[in-house]
Amino acid sequence: MLLWRGIFNIVVCNYVTYWHNSRAKNVAASEDRNYSSPVATTQRDKQFIRAALKEAEKAEGQTSPNPAVGAVLVIDNRIVAKGHHRGPGHEHAEIECLRNFDAPVPARATLYVTLEPCSTVGRTSPCTDAILKAGVRKVVVGAVDVNPRHSGKGIAQLQNAGVKVRNGILAEECARLNEAFNKWIVTRRPFVIAKCGMSLDGRLTRPSGEPRWITGAPARRHAHHLRARVDAILVGAETVRVDNPRLTVRDMRGPRQPWRVVLTRSGKLPRHARLFSDRMATRTLIYQGKPLATVLKNLGKRDVTSVLIEGGGEVLGQALDARLIDKVQLYLAPVLTGGPVIAFPGRGARNAMNALRLRRISYQQIGQSVCITAYPKVGPSE
Numbered sequence: 289m290l291l292w293r294g295i296f297n298i299v300v301c302n303y304v305t306y307w308h309n310s311r312a313k314n315v316a317a318s319e320d321r322n323y324s325s326p327v328a329t330t331q332r333d334k335q336f337i338r339a340a341l342k343e344a345e346k347a348e349g350q351t352s353p354n355p356a357v358g359a360v361l362v363i364d365n366r367i368v369a370k371g372h373h374r375g376p377g378h379e380h381a382e383i384e385c386l387r388n389f390d391a392p393v394p395a396r397a398t399l400y401v402t403l404e405p406c407s408t409v410g411r412t413s414p415c416t417d418a419i420l421k422a423g424v425r426k427v428v429v430g431a432v433d434v435n436p437r438h439s440g441k442g443i444a445q446l447q448n449a450g451v452k453v454r455n456g457i458l459a460e461e462c463a464r465l466n467e468a469f470n471k472w473i474v475t476r477r478p479f480v481i482a483k484c485g486m487s488l489d490g491r492l493t494r495p496s497g498e499p500r501w502i503t504g505a506p507a508r509r510h511a512h513h514l515r516a517r518v519d520a521i522l523v524g525a526e527t528v529r530v531d532n533p534r535l536t537v538r539d540m541r542g543p544r545q546p547w548r549v550v551l552t553r554s555g556k557l558p559r560h561a562r563l564f565s566d567r568m569a570t571r572t573l574i575y576q577g578k579p580l581a582t583v584l585k586n587l588g589k590r591d592v593t594s595v596l597i598e599g600g601g602e603v604l605g606q607a608l609d610a611r612l613i614d615k616v617q618l619y620l621a622p623v624l625t626g627g628p629v630i631a632f633p634g635r636g637a638r639n640a641m642n643a644l645r646l647r648r649i650s651y652q653q654i655g656q657s658v659c660i661t662a663y664p665k666v667g668p669s670e
């Protein structure tokens with residue numbers, strides 16, 4: 289019986305491999321179609337870079353300190369293989385994609401990749417070598433790698449070897465996917481997202497005695513997804529003392545847990561707080577008496593590429609005063625609470641000209657709350 293099952297498995301495996309290889313070879317052998325106009329070429333490029341972006345998004349938040357990258361191989365306007373980078377030590381997207389194709393790559397195939405292929409040896413060997421070795425003759429790139437070690441070199445290496453490279457297709461979307469990595473790899477400082485739920489009058493808490501949440505459950509669920517995409521969540525000690533938060537990612541399959549970072553001057557922290565006593569306790573870092581900028585610099589050295597500041601007000605105010613914020617994600621609830629805990633107290637701007645102005649603003653209604661995401665008009669260090 290076991291013998292028959294073994295023979296059956298070998299036959300099925302061989303058939304699947306044969307079917308896959310012959311499909312790849314058929315695709316490789318069919319007629320090349322040229323695209324007549326540059327407009328059609330651009331449209332097609334956008335379509336396939338979008339598909340590569342979808343691939344990249346599969347591992348968003350899981351690849352740090354590496355970027356999220358996706359790739360698709362296209363022959364005769366059809367995607368014949370896909371791949372994405374799954375995290376440090378794993379294959380790069382282009383390599384996974386070419387491996388999934390598992391057949392000689394015909395000269396008319398085009399490899400679409402959201403980020404410029406790497407050209408140097410890191411944890412893996414250079415993707416440019418693998419691309420050339422596979423016989424790929426056309427490559428379309430989303431964004432140029434901002435990493436000074438790679439920037440432009442991968443593209444130049446491919447072009448020098450006679451590969452046709454089109455570059456900058458949906459570059460903004462591709463770069464935005466790795467906004468945290470792009471800042472960290474150049475400055476070694478983490479990308480900082482300031483997030484909180486607040487009342488319409490800019491308060492972080494309801495009057496004592498009432499439930500502590502300001503926003504509704506849908507907004508809190510939405511905010512929770514943000515945690516799954518960052519490397520660390522930072523709060524002030526008062527938030528730990530009052531809220532006893534867990535600062536973990538829950539109800540999601542397989543996400544990494546971010547570091548949990550607490551700032552304190554006094555060192556007065558409840559020993560039994562969840563952050564110090566739950567099963568993730570080793571993922572909690574305490575910084576005592578350090579300016580926020582120093583803490584961020586230190587986190588950057590630990591390969592933390594993104595930090596979510598979840599409050600409270602004092603810490604958010606410091607981040608604003610020191611212009612350390614790269615992005616805001618605020619949830620506004622239809623309630624007026626009054627009271628002392630303001631969302632961004634700090635010193636405040638000296639005058640209207642010095643206020644932090646925002647751009648690329650998006651508004652999204654979530655339940656009864658409104659989520660506003662935006663980016664400072666000038667970089668925090670400018």
Ligand SMILES: NC(=O)c1ccc[n+]([C@@H]2O[C@H](COP(=O)([O-])OP(=O)(O)OC[C@H]3O[C@@H](n4cnc5c(N)ncnc54)[C@H](OP(=O)(O)O)[C@@H]3O)[C@@H](O)[C@H]2O)c1
Nearest residue numbers: 484485492524525526527551552553554599600601602603
């Ligand atoms: N609605 C929301 O989204 C939200 C989010 C978070 C918190 N909250 C609420 O906000 C309230 C707490 O906010 P808060 O403004 O009063 O306090 P906070 O910002 O949570 O914490 C302030 C404390 O953090 C420490 N700290 C701040 N900056 C520091 C620095 N640079 N170096 C070292 N330590 C530093 C100090 O701790 P020590 O006193 O130990 O020296 C300070 O007293 C709570 O009621 C909480 O429920 C609301």
